[in-house]
Amino acid sequence: MNTILTPRHLVVLQDSFAEKLLDLLKEALAADAVIPYLGPGLLRLSSAETPVPHSPEAVAAVLNTRAPAPSKIRTNMWSVAQFIEQRRHRRTLKAWMAEIFAAPAAPTVLHAWLAKLPLSLIIDSWYDGAMRAALAEAGRTDVVEIQGVTRANEIGNIWTKTYDLSGNELDPGPAAKTILYTPHGSVRPAANFLVADSDYVEVLTEIDIQTPIPDVVKERRLNRGFFFVGCRFDDQMLRTYARQIMKRSEGSHFAVIDAATLTKNERRFLAESAITVIDMPAGQAAARLVGAGTAADGGQD
Template sequence: MDNILEKLKEGSLVPFLGMGVFKETVAKDGSILPFDSDSMILALNNGRAMSPRLMYEYSRAAMSLEQRKGRDFIVQMTNHIFSSKEYELPSAYTWLSTIKPKYVIDTNMDDSLQKIYSDVEHFLITGVSRITADYDRFVIYKYEPATSNYTKIEKEALSLDLPILFKPMGTTKPEMNFIVSDADFVDWLTEAMGGFALPPILKEFRSDKEYLFMGVDFSKDTFRMVANEITIGLKGGITLLDKEELTKKENKFIKTHNLENLNISINEFIKSNV
């Protein structure tokens, strides 16, 4: 794909970030940040592996832990994983900080994305699940750099005049909302399929866009479904899957969504696009 930087700046190419952007991120205490499903399970379960059935995908493992220890345990543990450690921003975020695209999709649950936009006004949309008051599975905030405060707003007040940060799986800040267990994902995806995962203005804006998938694991069923719902109407795009051989499910997703896989690492890609 040509003119990647130009397309990112104008908004025709939308970054879509997954856990893989944390692959080489080490916290200052020497521990690693979760960068795939297995490492997320270990983080949720105090470093201990779980049964093969539960190790298949972290949402399944999180559901088992939630059933045994309660919903609050999963929420607090997820928050602890991403809020209790100091770490340098992964290269994907530092690179995007120099571009500041008008729309970014980030399925990670930490606040790295908010940090790189902390000097500009923006909107933040975070995913929520298992609520009964409304069908919408999102909360919208407006950020003011002068006060460093996020204020909740109604979806009618959202506009394309400011950058939009979309964190569909939730985030640690400004409020803890996480889509992490099977029950969360089932609820979120069910309402997403009904059209309630994105505000109306974003449903219009996303049409005919290309996407840059960085660190997204398309070998996992859940995140293929999440990506599919969020990018309905896409024109195509790029995936960065640095591996010897793609799985059948990865190949199918790439083909059916008219994507091109670049078999290079995120860091290699960034070095060639600065």
């Protein structure tokens, strides 16, 4: 079977149907008609061991080696980070996160391909900075990155900071061909991390009315849909952010994801958000998008 309709109207495409949709998405990306939304699963496109954690659970595991958290929260990155912040101070948490993500994550073939496209907006939901590196390696001078920042050390109504690809902080609102939006922060250039539960208290209070989301992101999503690659939605935090970033966008949404591994909450979220699932290994999907021929077997979601 190539197309599956679940009782909750979740659309799952497989085989030739999935391949044809990817071909259309390739054209849409080249025409700046869809917004790529990248997740930590992209780090596994390579068969090599990833130099930094490739999931929230992996971050939690590394943090636990430094400050063991209670068993009931041990696999939850946000709760473990909060545990560390409360007992070891925010500076310690930031320093440990910077150390955990210090090794450069080499851009994948998909990052490199996207970096050369005339995209108005790219969302990168992980801390590794691979998309930023790909844009820099492509020689792009028409890109600014807007990073979400914790308000723990800020005075005033600050939700984001803006940087060029050289690492210089810019005044908010600069015009740029491409906006790279990293809503949870990034290790580079300034080790901005939204990671502890406390980081999200005010954000989640305001995000329903869209205050923390930059105006330029709101503007550029209006007439475009989203294309999720390397993302999972098995935690409420991840679903909330994706839902609010998609909010009021016009266009269809798609996600490359292993349908057999979807949780009940993921299925509900995908169905309610009208996100069509492309049931294919991320490595295979990336290879088809970039025209790399046969995909590597890596790239599980």
